[in-house]
Amino acid sequence: MFRIRLHGRGGQGIKTASRILGTAFFWEGYEVQDAPRYGAERRGAPIFAYVRASKEVINERGIINRPDLGIVADESLLLLPVADVLGGVTEHSVLLIVTDEAPGVWKKRLNLKGRVFSLSSKVIVEEHAGFPLVGAACVGAAARLVGVISRKALEKAIREQLRPLGESIIGRNLAKARTAYDQMEASAGCVTEREEPSADSYETPHWIDLPFEEAGLSAPYIHAAATSLKVETGAWRSLRPVIDRRRCHRCGLCDIYCPDGVISLDARGYPHIDYQHCKGCLICLIQCPTHAIKAIPEPGLRAKRHQGRGR
């Protein structure tokens, strides 16, 4: 059985990508499961989707813990613990990463034993195609890496899943998928099926024993205010708003219009952004009357910080 796990951010079309990949397997005669993991996550938040494909009946259910192929549509997720991209990744697992760095850099940085492939992040540039093209490129590359999906089945699956978006969007996605499919030609079939190890070999969960409580206590009550502060939604951000104090007139509009309330004004009236929680919507940037706020790409920032730690 093939077990493929897709990682991306909300809005990158990861759920659709998993459906296309599953459909392509289906047209090659496989039994297929494809499903996204549903949660309270939103645009920009880490998203997971899973594809299982087998010539036999699939009895396995639930999330995929040990992927044969991991697809990472956004390299910033690799440095984000909650995304758990490397969970269950062994020397057998192949990783496909959308990044502008060479696969070897990630292999070394993350101490990976298995094979790593990269797709240039330039695929993201034409994002407003109704379905982000990064998803199509990932599917094209993945279809070639598993080695059992023909170009015909891949194209049929893309047409089928993107039909409501119209011909021009389908065309652009087909082109991206074909390019990525061809790019992986030399490595066709390097992702191989693996039997799931028997349940005896499973690591026991790290349970914490909790004594029974009376119903009034054990019901899901929250006995504290504003515990949401513990959730670092700043990890959703792909662009970081930065305030230039020299241009700031201290009007406070950024604070008023920020839906998440992450901007506060200091005693002198200058705004400060709470980057732990800012989701990067950039309403502040558009509303700032003096254009004192600019946006800088977030993955670049993270890579720089990472290099800094390495030295």
Add this chain to the structure above:
Amino acid sequence: MLGTGTPTCAGCGALENIKIFCDILGEKTVFVNAAGCMTLLTVYPFTPFRGSWLYTAMASAPAGAQGVRDALDLLIRDGRLAPEEYLAVVVLTGDGTAYGMGLSATSAAIYRKLDFIYICYDNEGYGNTGYQFSAATPYAARTATSKGPRGYRGYKKDLFAIWAAHRPAYVATVIGTEPADLARKIEKAKGLRGPRLFIALSPCPTGWQFEPAKTVEIGKLAVKTGIWPLKEYLDGKVVHTRIPPPRGRRPPVEEYLKRQGRFTHLFSPTRNEEILKDIQASVDAYWEGVI
């Protein structure tokens, strides 16, 4: 007042409304929240609220509010809660609930003169489940369940008129992108008792399909073009709190429509003059009736 770190989408227009409500109502509140996008604010063990919060089914938030109000009143009457610990009961629902399956319970609660505040964050569709149409979806908008070339064939229900016809203490339409108007109306409602109801238009980047950074721009255009009238009902009278310039001098409604993916089928591949004219005519007719 509302905590950060909530799971709403970046650029959420509903959160923009609720942030201001929480700032003004303070922490002495009990939110009674019907299922919808905003129930995701509170996912155990995380909550952005500083006061209390209770979850109900979609159709029954005002009934839940009645129970909470009665219990609090009894506690105060019996001396188990000091009168200065009075908590305001606030119903929070989306438009699917307010315009549709919760309307009956709301009607009954207003009829019983329940002392509560109702906030409907109206993003004009079932946003939490993939943006299917609701009774609040505007004419011709594309949703997951109205994908045809002409979009949604129904018309947005006039919930303001329906609620006002019950003669409650207060009804208002608001939008978070006009914070001064919104704040003034919340302050006014805070000083009253009885049913006080708000319909808060909530531009939704995910469902309406625009970049999250444009939420405020689109909200302001909704008011400027006249498609979202800001008004209030008090003492049997309806007063408009913002009147756009007369026809010809206000921006055409297509300035608002063309910035949203849910209306792109009206502009490309060919302009649908008939539907665009219909929408403009209905906005013009509304304001002719007002002025």
